[in-house]
Amino acid sequence: MLPDPMRSDSSQPVYLTADIRALERLAAERAGAPPLMQRAGLAAAEYARALLGEYGRNVLVLAGPGNNGGDAFELATHLKRWFYRVELVFVGDEHRLSGDALAALRKWRECGGNTYAAPPAALRPDLVVDGLFGIGLTRPLEGGYAELIAGINRLPAPKLALDIPSGINADTGAVMGTALRATHTITFIALKPGLLTLDGPDYCGKPGGEIRVADLGLDVAAILQNKGATTAAELLRQALSPRPCNFHKGDAGSVGVIGGAGGMVGAAVLAGRAALKLGAGKVFLGLLADHPPYLDYGQPELMLRMPRELLESGMITAFAAGPGMSTVKSAEQLLREVLDANVPLVLDADGLNLVAASKILQARLPKRGAPCVLTPHPAEAARLLGCTTAAVQADRVQAAIDLAQRYRAVTVLKGNGSVIASPDGTWLINMSGNPGMASAGMGDVLTGMIAALLAQGAEARAAAAAAVWLHGAAADSLARDGSGPIGISANELIDPARALLNASMR
Numbered sequence: 302m303l304p305d306p307m308r309s310d311s312s313q314p315v316y317l318t319a320d321i322r323a324l325e326r327l328a329a330e331r332a333g334a335p336p337l338m339q340r341a342g343l344a345a346a347e348y349a350r351a352l353l354g355e356y357g358r359n360v361l362v363l364a365g366p367g368n369n370g371g372d373a374f375e376l377a378t379h380l381k382r383w384f385y386r387v388e389l390v391f392v393g394d395e396h397r398l399s400g401d402a403l404a405a406l407r408k409w410r411e412c413g414g415n416t417y418a419a420p421p422a423a424l425r426p427d428l429v430v431d432g433l434f435g436i437g438l439t440r441p442l443e444g445g446y447a448e449l450i451a452g453i454n455r456l457p458a459p460k461l462a463l464d465i466p467s468g469i470n471a472d473t474g475a476v477m478g479t480a481l482r483a484t485h486t487i488t489f490i491a492l493k494p495g496l497l498t499l500d501g502p503d504y505c506g507k508p509g510g511e512i513r514v515a516d517l518g519l520d521v522a523a524i525l526q527n528k529g530a531t532t533a534a535e536l537l538r539q540a541l542s543p544r545p546c547n548f549h550k551g552d553a554g555s556v557g558v559i560g561g562a563g564g565m566v567g568a569a570v571l572a573g574r575a576a577l578k579l580g581a582g583k584v585f586l587g588l589l590a591d592h593p594p595y596l597d598y599g600q601p602e603l604m605l606r607m608p609r610e611l612l613e614s615g616m617i618t619a620f621a622a623g624p625g626m627s628t629v630k631s632a633e634q635l636l637r638e639v640l641d642a643n644v645p646l647v648l649d650a651d652g653l654n655l656v657a658a659s660k661i662l663q664a665r666l667p668k669r670g671a672p673c674v675l676t677p678h679p680a681e682a683a684r685l686l687g688c689t690t691a692a693v694q695a696d697r698v699q700a701a702i703d704l705a706q707r708y709r710a711v712t713v714l715k716g717n718g719s720v721i722a723s724p725d726g727t728w729l730i731n732m733s734g735n736p737g738m739a740s741a742g743m744g745d746v747l748t749g750m751i752a753a754l755l756a757q758g759a760e761a762r763a764a765a766a767a768a769v770w771l772h773g774a775a776a777d778s779l780a781r782d783g784s785g786p787i788g789i790s791a792n793e794l795i796d797p798a799r800a801l802l803n804a805s806m807r
């Protein structure tokens with residue numbers, strides 16, 4: 302069985318297109334093994350056979366002008382030899398095929414296969430295989446290609462994409478004009494970012510379908526070191542260790558949340574509640590509202606103070622600044638002092654907006670002596686980078702890396718397939734979560750969760766990655782129990798996140 306990264310408890314490597322090409326070149330130099338195209342075609346054919354089941358069923362295979370089309374020729378040949386009824390549409394010039402792809406086309410013809418310029422009108426396929434365009438696509442699909450994909454998308458049959466659905470940018474997840482909506486994807490050698498972030502998951506089979514990885518017999522990590530990977534449950538154990546019996550609340554640290562201006566106290570409360578239930582020994586809320594409450598009746602363990610008290614107390618081991626903070630001048634002055642505090646810090650929401658609007662804060666942030674985690678959504682990331690939201694979304698991995706390196710802070714670029722980047726250029730793409738998380742307060746809860754892990758001694762990258770995975774996994778558990786994805790509230794995530802964290806420590 303091919304590994305399914307969507308259900309894996311272990312982190313999986315993720316490679317950019319340039320790295321995959323380097324892997325292919327290095328692998329081609331190693332003698333004694335079948336060409337990668339043959340291996341890819343066989344792996345894809347075996348997966349297609351598992352999806353089809355009984356012999357004799359109808360398969361429509363689409364082959365494009367590049368090596369993705371060569372993979373499709375190989376698959377078609379195997380399926381025909383296994384007694385499936387295969388029709389193959391080839392939209393390319395065989396005189397411009399690579400040597401391996403041309404050999405695969407000849408093999409298809411030698412076993413009695415024909416090629417068509419368009420899908421037969423009367424065909425009712427039980428499976429469509431997309432081998433039109435793989436990871437090398439660099440321009441939007443238009444004209445006849447777009448019309449072909451639109452027609453295929455209308456077919457009710459399951460659709461298996463080879464490597465990546467045609468029309469999806471392998472590095473960014475962006476739709477390039479139009480894209481084929483696959484129900485299943487088998488990707489070769491290793492995962493690519495475009496499968497996991499932005500629009501990619503909606504086109505490659507998640508939710509409801511699958512992404513499978515066929516490593517083609519390559520020990521990928523031994524050939525080329527990667528800078529990217531996926532999040533997984535194992536990150537929780539990397540962030541925290543089980544507690545010894547001789548343990549007290551001082552060992553679990555103290556979180557100070559700075560935020561909660563008038564009308565936005567709830568944002569700071571959510572962050573505080575999340576920090577408390579994710580294990581912080583003590584949690585203080587420094588509220589900016591003119592008339593702040595004296596008690597959180599829903600969580601009376603939270604200690605409510607004036608922000609100045611927290612900054613001067615010397616007892617905070619991790620700050621979270623930004624939830625409901627506002628961007629008034631007094632908030633900016635407070636943030637300056639928070640940045641000067643020599644303890645780990647999470648910056649979110651208005652904390653990020655204040656930095657984006659102030660050259661002084663922008664210069665101060667990278668000079669901090671203690672770790673910092675930034676948690677922007679795409680619009681906040683654009684403000685911090687001085688670009689447009691569209692530019693951030695056009696390359697989410699690079700935008701997260703740029704932020705991490707500019708501000709010398711671990712950065713969580715939130716969204717579909719959140720990207721966690723470090724100043725050293727390494728990055729993770731989150732695999733947990735669902736659309737139910739598109740509701741108010743979710744970012745505040747994540748901020749509190751990261752702060753709790755930092756307060757307990759987790760390293761910044763480990764704290765951010767573990768909290769992001771846990772945040773999404775808690776939403777997934779609510780969806781499995783019937784409480785989502787529609788209508789999940791941020792406060793609901795906290796208890797299942799606590800349960801998942803404790804389960805990982807056993």
